Amino acid sequence: MPTSKNTITYLTDQIASLHAVSTKRMFGEYCLYFDGVPIAFICSDQLFIKPTKTNKQLLIKELIGFPYPGAKPYFLIPADQWEDAEWLKELITTTAKELRYSKKQGLNVVNLTSK
Numbered sequence: 001m002p003t004s005k006n007t008i009t010y011l012t013d014q015i016a017s018l019h020a021v022s023t024k025r026m027f028g029e030y031c032l033y034f035d036g037v038p039i040a041f042i043c044s045d046q047l048f049i050k051p052t053k054t055n056k057q058l059l060i061k062e063l064i065g066f067p068y069p070g071a072k073p074y075f076l077i078p079a080d081q082w083e084d085a086e087w088l089k090e091l092i093t094t095t096a097k098e099l100r101y102s103k104k105q106g107l108n109v110v111n112l113t114s115k
Contacts, residue, residue: 002028007045014085015092029068034096041067041074047082048074049091052098058091 008023008030015021020035023042032040032047040049048067049055051074056062065076082088 001044003030003042003045008042011042011047011082014082015089018089018092021092027068032092034092035100037096037099039092039095039099041071043067045079047077047079049077049095050099051075052095054098055091055095058087058094060087 011032012021012023018034022033023030024033029044030042031038032042038050040047042048046065046067048065048071055075059075060081061078063076063078064073066072067074077088077091
């Protein structure tokens, strides 16, 4: 089931004060960007955020999911947690900051498939 426009509207409204956030439709679903850095996918009306060491600490409950077949595991953020806009914005900015830093330093993000 593809992501509905209502889901994208609600999610982007929740984080609208983060002016550097954008979404792009890809393969019938969406990619979420912060300042040009891809940080999450919105697939089947679910938010999947790239795992990092820092954003793992912000999770209320660590859920792992796969945004599409063959994808690496991502943190799955339940829709009821989207209601806390301040928490969601912190999660997004923290993730983007760490991904930008790790890319510059040549570091990997958290690998959820290894223990």
